[in-house]
Amino acid sequence: MGILSTKTIAQVSMLAACSIANAGTLPQAKGLDAFVEKQRTISLQGVLNNIGPDGSLVPGAGAGVIVASPSTVNPNYFYTWSRDAALTMKMIVDEFMLGKKQLKSYIEDYIHAQAVLQTVTNPSGTFLPSGLGLGEPKYNVDLTRFNGAWGRPQRDGPALRAIALITYSKWLISNGQKQKAKTVVWPIISNDLSYVGQYWNSTGFDLWEEVQGSSFFATQNQFRSLVEGGALAKTLGVQCTGCDQAPQVACFLNEAYWNGQYFVANINSNDGRTGKDANTVLGSISAFDLNAKCDDASIQPCNSRALSNFKAFVDPFRDSTAYPINKGIPKSQGIALGRYTEDVYYNGGLWYLITAAAAEYLYDAVAQWEIQGSLTIDKTSLAFFQDIYPAAKAKTYTPKGKNAEFPLILKAVTNYAESFVTVLQKYIPADGSMTEQFNRTSPFNPTSAANLTWSYAAFISMAERRAKQYPPSWISGKQSTTLPKTCSTGATKGVYAPATAAGAPNITTSCTSNVRFEVNATTYYGENILVAGNTTDLGSWDINNAWPLDASGYTAERPLWSATVALTAGQAINYAYVRTEDCSQAPIWESATANRTLVIPPCDPNADPDAVILVTNDAWTGPTGTSGGC
Ligand SMILES: *[C@@H]1O[C@H](CO)[C@@H](O)[C@H](O)[C@H]1NC(C)=O
Numbered sequence: 001m002g003i004l005s006t007k008t009i010a011q012v013s014m015l016a017a018c019s020i021a022n023a024g025t026l027p028q029a030k031g032l033d034a035f036v037e038k039q040r041t042i043s044l045q046g047v048l049n050n051i052g053p054d055g056s057l058v059p060g061a062g063a064g065v066i067v068a069s070p071s072t073v074n075p076n077y078f079y080t081w082s083r084d085a086a087l088t089m090k091m092i093v094d095e096f097m098l099g100k101k102q103l104k105s106y107i108e109d110y111i112h113a114q115a116v117l118q119t120v121t122n123p124s125g126t127f128l129p130s131g132l133g134l135g136e137p138k139y140n141v142d143l144t145r146f147n148g149a150w151g152r153p154q155r156d157g158p159a160l161r162a163i164a165l166i167t168y169s170k171w172l173i174s175n176g177q178k179q180k181a182k183t184v185v186w187p188i189i190s191n192d193l194s195y196v197g198q199y200w201n202s203t204g205f206d207l208w209e210e211v212q213g214s215s216f217f218a219t220q221n222q223f224r225s226l227v228e229g230g231a232l233a234k235t236l237g238v239q240c241t242g243c244d245q246a247p248q249v250a251c252f253l254n255e256a257y258w259n260g261q262y263f264v265a266n267i268n269s270n271d272g273r274t275g276k277d278a279n280t281v282l283g284s285i286s287a288f289d290l291n292a293k294c295d296d297a298s299i300q301p302c303n304s305r306a307l308s309n310f311k312a313f314v315d316p317f318r319d320s321t322a323y324p325i326n327k328g329i330p331k332s333q334g335i336a337l338g339r340y341t342e343d344v345y346y347n348g349g350l351w352y353l354i355t356a357a358a359a360e361y362l363y364d365a366v367a368q369w370e371i372q373g374s375l376t377i378d379k380t381s382l383a384f385f386q387d388i389y390p391a392a393k394a395k396t397y398t399p400k401g402k403n404a405e406f407p408l409i410l411k412a413v414t415n416y417a418e419s420f421v422t423v424l425q426k427y428i429p430a431d432g433s434m435t436e437q438f439n440r441t442s443p444f445n446p447t448s449a450a451n452l453t454w455s456y457a458a459f460i461s462m463a464e465r466r467a468k469q470y471p472p473s474w475i476s477g478k479q480s481t482t483l484p485k486t487c488s489t490g491a492t493k494g495v496y497a498p499a500t501a502a503g504a505p506n507i508t509t510s511c512t513s514n515v516r517f518e519v520n521a522t523t524y525y526g527e528n529i530l531v532a533g534n535t536t537d538l539g540s541w542d543i544n545n546a547w548p549l550d551a552s553g554y555t556a557e558r559p560l561w562s563a564t565v566a567l568t569a570g571q572a573i574n575y576a577y578v579r580t581e582d583c584s585q586a587p588i589w590e591s592a593t594a595n596r597t598l599v600i601p602p603c604d605p606n607a608d609p610d611a612v613i614l615v616t617n618d619a620w621t622g623p624t625g626t627s628g629g630c
């Protein structure tokens with residue numbers, strides 16, 4: 001199984017610590033140790049402040065709901081994202097297993113919240129019968145659906161949630177609670193793995209929510225979830241539907257993204273970028289297994305191609321014209337990193353979580369070479385090593401022999417990791433608060449969302465690796481999988497059921513009905529029409545949570561705006577249309593006299609889940625907009 005108890009984690013850490021005892025003291029090490037220790041404490045508190053129901057910065061968030069950031073304007077991140085929440089929960093589970101027992105209630109609350117969330121009908125679809133709703137990227141903090149326009153679906157969320165819950169299940173099993181792992185937690189994991197097995201070979205939006213295609217980060221985490229989930233299912237004596245897809249996911253991961261120099265972050269898309277993107281570095285730290293081989297199909301941090309990719313991703317940020325913040329820093333030193341160099345969001349700033357991830361990645365790789373007691377440099381990884389250890393050659397290094405270079409190379413990589421932490425030390429404000437980004441130009445001010453949960457979580461997992469604290473292994477045998485000779489497409493039809501033992505409502509397939517809203521509304525270019533209503537299904541009159549209509553049927557003869565929405569069956573609703581304007585003008589609501597009501601018929605268990613059962617025939621009532629054209 002490869003389950004490591006906390007005891008084993010400690011043993012491994014000691015072993016690893018011994019083998020670099022002669023790595024020398026770093027010039028800045030003392031100040032850096034104190035900084036990391038302090039910032040780690042602040043970061044954990046920063047995470048907990050953003051988790052409901054008691055988080056001090058997120059009033060209104062439900063129990064176990066991990067809010068992305070308390071920021072409600074510029075940008076509004078006061079939502080819970082499946083991805084950010086799961087990555088944060090993985091960190092919390094790891095910290096719990098490393099001894100922070102007070103975190104248990106956060107894990108238990110998360111389990112309950114996610115069981116409920118899985119069943120929530122949303123714009124990506126319903127949970128039953130086909131799991132489509134699991135691909136929804138974000139929800140309101142009271143666990144109701146978010147209806148606004150968004151890049152959806154995103155297919156990494158279920159995989160990441162499964163990974164966090166699998167890790168906790170392993171702890172339960174090694175602590176005499178196998179039955180709980182099986183009856184309470186597994187049903188949630190099973191739904192997520194079903195989703196992965198069914199949809200890994202379909203496109204979706206990437207982790208930055210911009211590109212529709214196939215994302216390396218998603219594929220890599222999907223692969224891990226299926227392998228680790230398959231092993232857990234065996235231990236629990238249950239069936240994993242979808243896990244049979246793992247070898248094909250690995251084949252896709254290894255064959256499709258690599259271009260000879262780096263992993264192209266987004267494929268099956270047409271985004272006009274180089275594809276050098278933090279996506280791929282974040283992927284490898286999620287897949288990290290201390291005991292994995294460097295050529296494992298999961299593409300570990302010590303993998304030659306991953307090292308070449310690391311350099312290819314980092315180097316463009318060394319351009320000091322575009323990134324004055326990185327001016328004058330030699331190639332052997334870490335720099336401030338953003339998502340990808342074509343980025344324009346908040347002026348394409350630098351991200352704390354990515355700069356931390358670069359350090360974590362390098363600590364991971366060093367730990368793997370230490371455990372293996374050898375390091376093979378090949379022509380793919382040579383350029384990475386030569387930047388930080390100019391004498392590097394393509395050969396295998398071991399600690400044996402009097403003048404062994406092995407410890408020197410590991411020291412060079414460790415120093416490189418430390419230098420990324422030094423960048424964090426420089427740009428994290430003295431009070432330890434971490435936004436999402438910091439500015440590439442002087443005065444390099446923090447920017448975008450304040451107190452970003454993921455920034456704090458990323459700092460902590462980096463600090464764990466720096467302290468030689470490692471999460472449990474997830475690869476049970478010598479290799480995670482054997483790659484098929486040829487890659488093929490694939491999908492296993494999932495089995496979905498509400499995780500009732502964890503608190504999910506016992507919903508049945510047919511409790512929503514598809515309603516098609518059609519309204520004739522003449523609009524100016526730049527205006528949009530949305531439908532809002534008095535139920536959570538329609539955003540409870542909150543314009544941020546109203547459902548956007550689409551104008552693809554708009555003609556000179558008929559100014560049609562429309563959308564099909566799955567609504568809870570058997571309820572009466574009150575709804576209205578609203579038009580949003582460009583040029584920051586206020587939105588315009590329909591007149592109250594429109595007073596629109598609808599009665600959604602009760603559940604019909606035999607109805608086709610895709611059938612539209614009601615179509616409105618409405619015409620906009622009330623003031624029209626003015627053309628902006630700003
Ligand atoms: C599906 O898998 C095949 C085989 O690996 C691959 O060529 C194709 O690009 C994949 N498509 C998507 C959308 O994942």
Ligand SMILES: *[C@@H]1O[C@H](CO)[C@@H](O)[C@H](O)[C@H]1NC(C)=O
Binds near residue numbers: 445
């Ligand atoms: C970055 O700094 C420049 C120069 O001070 C400033 O004009 C710009 O608004 C800042 N951008 C962000 C996103 O903070």
Ligand SMILES: *[C@@H]1O[C@H](CO)[C@@H](O)[C@H](O)[C@H]1NC(C)=O
Binds near residue numbers: 057451
């Ligand atoms: C982050 O949260 C703390 C409270 O924990 C607050 O003092 C600080 O102002 C917040 N940071 C930002 C940038 O808003």
Ligand SMILES: *[C@@H]1O[C@H](CO)[C@@H](O)[C@H](O)[C@H]1NC(C)=O
Binds near residue numbers: 500
């Ligand atoms: C859920 O509902 C189904 C169908 O109504 C029923 O068979 C099942 O026993 C219920 N499960 C629970 C845990 O209540």
Ligand SMILES: *[C@@H]1O[C@H](CO)[C@@H](O)[C@H](O)[C@H]1NC(C)=O
Binds near residue numbers: 534535573574597
């Ligand atoms: C919404 O409005 C309808 C029609 O007026 C009403 O029957 C229903 O109770 C309302 N729902 C809520 C949640 O207020």
Ligand SMILES: *[C@@H]1O[C@H](CO)[C@@H](O)[C@H](O)[C@H]1NC(C)=O
Binds near residue numbers: 592593595597
């Ligand atoms: C809307 O219509 C309902 C009946 O369909 C009526 O009871 C209600 O008073 C009306 N509301 C307004 C604001 O006109």
Ligand SMILES: *[C@@H]1O[C@H](CO)[C@@H](O)[C@H](O)[C@H]1NC(C)=O
Binds near residue numbers: 520557617618
């Ligand atoms: C909307 O426009 C179509 C086409 O002109 C027309 O048939 C329909 O009656 C209109 N609906 C309303 C409510 O005015």
